[in-house]
Each structure stands twice: as structure tokens, then as C-alpha cells.
Amino acid sequence: MSAETAGPVPTDPTEPVPAAGPPLGTARIRGRPEDFQVREIPLVAPDGDGEHWLVEIRKRGLTTAEAVRRLARAFDCPPRAISHAGLKDRHALTTQWLSIHAPAVPPAVGPVEDGLDVISAGRHRRKLRVGTLAGNRFRIRLTDVTAPRRSLDARLATVARSGVPNYFGPQRFGRDGGNLAQALAWHRGEGRRLNRSVQGLLLSAVRAEAFNRVLRRRVESGCWDRALPGDQMILDGRGSLFAAGRESAAGLVHRLALQTIHPTGPLPGTGGATVEAEAAALETDALAGMAPLLALLEARRMRAARRALRLRVAALSWHWEGPAELVVAFRLPPGSYATTVLAECLRLTEAEPVAE
Numbered sequence: 001m002s003a004e005t006a007g008p009v010p011t012d013p014t015e016p017v018p019a020a021g022p023p024l025g026t027a028r029i030r031g032r033p034e035d036f037q038v039r040e041i042p043l044v045a046p047d048g049d050g051e052h053w054l055v056e057i058r059k060r061g062l063t064t065a066e067a068v069r070r071l072a073r074a075f076d077c078p079p080r081a082i083s084h085a086g087l088k089d090r091h092a093l094t095t096q097w098l099s100i101h102a103p104a105v106p107p108a109v110g111p112v113e114d115g116l117d118v119i120s121a122g123r124h125r126r127k128l129r130v131g132t133l134a135g136n137r138f139r140i141r142l143t144d145v146t147a148p149r150r151s152l153d154a155r156l157a158t159v160a161r162s163g164v165p166n167y168f169g170p171q172r173f174g175r176d177g178g179n180l181a182q183a184l185a186w187h188r189g190e191g192r193r194l195n196r197s198v199q200g201l202l203l204s205a206v207r208a209e210a211f212n213r214v215l216r217r218r219v220e221s222g223c224w225d226r227a228l229p230g231d232q233m234i235l236d237g238r239g240s241l242f243a244a245g246r247e248s249a250a251g252l253v254h255r256l257a258l259q260t261i262h263p264t265g266p267l268p269g270t271g272g273a274t275v276e277a278e279a280a281a282l283e284t285d286a287l288a289g290m291a292p293l294l295a296l297l298e299a300r301r302m303r304a305a306r307r308a309l310r311l312r313v314a315a316l317s318w319h320w321e322g323p324a325e326l327v328v329a330f331r332l333p334p335g336s337y338a339t340t341v342l343a344e345c346l347r348l349t350e351a352e353p354v355a356e
Helices: 066-077 149-162 177-189 196-220 251-257 276-284 293-300 336-345
Strands: 026-029 038-043 051-058 082-084 093-099 110-113 117-123 133-145 232-234 242-243 261-267 305-308 316-322 324-333 347-350
Touching: 026 336, 051 066, 051 316, 066 093, 066 110, 066 117, 082 133, 133 336, 149 316, 177 196, 177 293, 196 276, 196 293, 251 261, 251 336, 261 276, 324 336, 336 347
Parallel strands: 026 347, 038 093
Antiparallel strands: 026 133, 038 133, 051 093, 051 117, 082 093, 110 117, 133 324, 232 242, 232 261, 261 305, 316 324
16 A cells, blocks of 8 residues: 555644643733734845835734735835735734835835834845845733743743744644645645645645654654754754764754754755654654655655754743733744744633724
């Protein structure tokens, strides 16, 4: 029997397992947009000349796509002339950078529409591309916190010292986690024809699921934050990989303790760096049952990559504003999830939006 027909393929996203222990309690998140604040850390600054404009915007209660459409109307340009470094949440107060190519109306600092402001604007020579950011700063207010204060303070201190498993968040898997089922149907030639944007979302969801499966297995095995024989390691904050076997065991332990390097997990596809020995055996076992979805990645010629299994939570601070209200602030690299950090401590529920 082939892997394609060995049995049903699980299409529900893997449930992340915290490394530090079960959640200490529950908390509500995003009661108001101001409760979830994100500020993008730019990687470039305006050049001062060029046919593009580099603009910093603040949006409230809008997706990045909605903000782009409103800016296109305001500055008389097609939405395709506007590029971003990364998408930002709707249910949040977020600040991010965009580039606008040759707008008919030069961007001006000030309000654009309700919930959207331009904070700064300057000419730039190049289009802003996805991933061109240094990271994001978060300030998050949690309400109705049920965890004991002393226990939660201790857990947050552990997060600051040791990092958290770098799971992809539920946003990657679509509404009700449906992207995996849709990807499988696409692979089998079922359903409607998909545009390139939707195809990209589905391929990303498959890669994220494969990574999360491997990471969960390593958390359960107690090796998510240490090197296994045959591992590929990654430098913190950079994409540089190296084989664990190139460094002494003592050197790896020392650098892992400093969180300057991390073990990696797979973003499957074709080519790319590979793991060996014990690390390879663990990944093969964790990905059993995903053969049809992994075949989709190969058929679409997705280039394989590696992602850090551990997420370093920089500049972590917190303070209590009441018996059950906690404000947490930290900085994360691109592509990581604030909710992944918080889920290492608490079981989160989305608050009912406050009427305004």
C-alpha cells in the first residue's frame, strides 16, 4: 500500500503543546484594539529621493489589505502600487511601513480615514518587499486572568530566560483550521480553481503544519531547545544554518544557553539543507501520514527551508494593573506569533469586542 492510500490524512492543525507545563489559567485578549498593540521595526529608512514613497501608517480595526485599499483611494493609485513588509492584525492597533509607487497625490502626514493615519512619509528608491522588517514590538493587555499571580510571574521569567517553542499560530491555518483540508482537496483536483494568492496561503499552511508536528514531537521528547545528532542549527535573528556536528558538544550547550543559536525544524519542499541521524529519524516519524500534503509541496516546487524551533522573546516585561489585568510587552523577529508566547503561560480566549 502506498503512502498516498495508507489511510485518511489528518487535516486538523496540530494542537501546540507548551514546553513549560500546562497553562496556568485563562485570560481574555483583544477586548479593544488598544489591548493588542503592534509596532513594526523597520529594516530600511526613506532614501530621500526616488519614485516610491515609504510611509508609516497607524491603523485601528483594519486589516492591512483594507488599509491598502483606503490609501489607494486617498493617493489616487491602484492598490497593486502599494507594497508591505508584513501583514498586521485587524483586531489591534498597529503601526507598519508600506511603499507606494508613483502616487498621483503625494502622501501627507495626518488622518486618511477613520482608523487610518499616516505617521511619516518620505521618498524612496525601492519597492518595499515582504519580509523587509527587523521584527515587531508588542504591548498586550490581558483581562480576566485566572492564573495565580506568583505562578504566572515565575512562568514569564522562565519565558524570558529560556524562550518558547516557535509554533506557527492558528492564523496560518485559516478559519476553523480549514486550509489543510482545502490544500488536500486541491492536491486531489477537487473543488474550484484557485488563484495564486489562495494557493500560496494553502502551501504555507501545509509547511506550517509539518513544522508544528515536528516541534510538538520535540517538545514532548524534551529536546526542542537542545541539539540532536544530525541537527541543523540556526543563528538567532539570522537565516544562517550550520550542521550541529561542526561544533563541539560543550560549545553547542553554551551557545544554546545564551539563546544565540537554536535547533531547526523543516519547512518541507525540494532541495535545501537536510538533517541526519537522530534528528532525521524524529522528523520522518513525526511527518508520517502527511505524504499527500508533502507531495503537493514537491509538485509545486516549493523550496525547502528550516525554521528555528525555539523563539527568543526579547525585552520581555510585564506589570499588573489590577487583580486580573496584566500588561505584557516584548519584541519578536519577523514571522513569529505573539499569541504563541502568551500560550506558553495561559489559555487564551478572544474577548467579545467592546461596543463603542
